[in-house]
Amino acid sequence: MTSALPHPTTTVDIRPLQRRDLNEVARLAGEAPGATESGNTVELGQQLQRLRRWYGVLKCFSWFPNPLRNFFSAYVAEQNNRLCGMIQVSPFNRTRSTWRVDRVVVESVAGSPVSPMDIGSQLLRYCFQAIWEARTWLIEVNVNDSDTLALYRQNGFQTLAHITYWTITPDVLQRLAEREPDLPNLLPVSNADASLLYQLDTQSMPSFVRQVFDRHVGDFKTSLLEGVQHSLNRVFHQVEHVSGYVFEPQRKAAIGYFSLQRCRDGSHPHAAQLTVHPAYTWLYPELLSQMARVVKDVPAQAIRLASTDYQPEREEYLERIGATRTEHTLMMSRSVWHKLRESKFSLEALQLAEVLQGLQPARKPVPGRFSFADSVYPLSSRKRRLDHSASKSESKSEQIPPFEESEPPVPSEDQP
Numbered sequence: 001m002t003s004a005l006p007h008p009t010t011t012v013d014i015r016p017l018q019r020r021d022l023n024e025v026a027r028l029a030g031e032a033p034g035a036t037e038s039g040n041t042v043e044l045g046q047q048l049q050r051l052r053r054w055y056g057v058l059k060c061f062s063w064f065p066n067p068l069r070n071f072f073s074a075y076v077a078e079q080n081n082r083l084c085g086m087i088q089v090s091p092f093n094r095t096r097s098t099w100r101v102d103r104v105v106v107e108s109v110a111g112s113p114v115s116p117m118d119i120g121s122q123l124l125r126y127c128f129q130a131i132w133e134a135r136t137w138l139i140e141v142n143v144n145d146s147d148t149l150a151l152y153r154q155n156g157f158q159t160l161a162h163i164t165y166w167t168i169t170p171d172v173l174q175r176l177a178e179r180e181p182d183l184p185n186l187l188p189v190s191n192a193d194a195s196l197l198y199q200l201d202t203q204s205m206p207s208f209v210r211q212v213f214d215r216h217v218g219d220f221k222t223s224l225l226e227g228v229q230h231s232l233n234r235v236f237h238q239v240e241h242v243s244g245y246v247f248e249p250q251r252k253a254a255i256g257y258f259s260l261q262r263c264r265d266g267s268h269p270h271a272a273q274l275t276v277h278p279a280y281t282w283l284y285p286e287l288l289s290q291m292a293r294v295v296k297d298v299p300a301q302a303i304r305l306a307s308t309d310y311q312p313e314r315e316e317y318l319e320r321i322g323a324t325r326t327e328h329t330l331m332m333s334r335s336v337w338h339k340l341r342e343s344k345f346s347l348e349a350l351q352l353a354e355v356l357q358g359l360q361p362a363r364k365p366v367p368g369r370f371s372f373a374d375s376v377y378p379l380s381s382r383k384r385r386l387d388h389s390a391s392k393s394e395s396k397s398e399q400i401p402p403f404e405e406s407e408p409p410v411p412s413e414d415q416p
Helices: 019-031 039-053 055-061 116-130 146-154 170-177 191-203 207-213 224-236 283-297 312-321 372-376 379-399
Strands: 002-004 011-016 073-079 082-091 098-106 136-142 158-168 186-188 239-248 253-263 270-276 303-308 324-335
Touching (some): 011 116, 019 082, 098 116, 136 146, 136 207, 146 324, 158 207, 158 312, 170 283, 170 312, 191 239, 191 253, 191 270, 224 239, 270 283, 303 312
Parallel strands (some): 098 136, 270 303
Antiparallel strands (some): 011 073, 136 324, 158 324, 239 253
């Protein structure tokens, strides 16, 4: 796809990522402003190394639906045979109705009238048109990255929520682990509990966020490939996945859930995900104490946890126990309404005669007599009224003699 920019002699070619572009993408990520300070650059470097190693296998996986189909879905912008931009996207849910922009990396070409803002806009618009399943797009950007925020706002993204990332130090975790958590109904998570976790997830967020996420029960089930991936991470990367949820027997519902990626060799911090029902905020200290006891047997490392602005109780508790704010980001979304699939036989395309064919006249109507009584009174009630009046007149004729007609009197001549 070739996107024409405002300058008449300058064009930017946007195409899917190829193997020969990996070195240029790594260079772009390293030279991008602020790239060395962002944690996403480390993740991008690891993904590029795996992509170089398994490019042929991952390319075959992209030909049919599977969880590895979008391992590294990216598009590049090329100008004058030189790579000047890259965008990486991924599906956010299983139904692929919501997609996420992982990163946008652009650079200015020397002597080119095209600005990096225009190149980034062309990359975003290409994804909006090329990925037909996506009806909603989601991004997360640091609040201090003014250039990226301006790019997203220029292309129609609006603020959805504020996210704060916290770090719970090993000292705080040791203090929390000394307390025995009061969780009598803490159960392990399996695919049979997906409906309970889905209900908990929908109740723990506002309606506008729930509409953008568009999650279903299938999003909370672990597929076979994901189970294999967890096993491989436990063997090769020393990362173990531990999860559990709190069951409320009276309501027959889940009221709390935690997911923890525990690093057993101490090479990087533990990553945690926490979901609590808004009516059971007393579960925050209990679940955090449980997570602290889970990581007590591994080398001391911090736990990274996120909170949003619609979870004030979580932020208050994290501040009270001494957690540290490490990053503040902004979550934004954009709807693509023209991607709504229309039915082939829509009601708007059909005429009234096609919808209600039984009302069509078989031949041209013939004009007939019109009676006001027929239109006001039904035939049955009108017949009863006529029979009643006829019987009444017959009874009167028997009682009163018939009237004899006579000639009218002739006036005399004496009368004036």
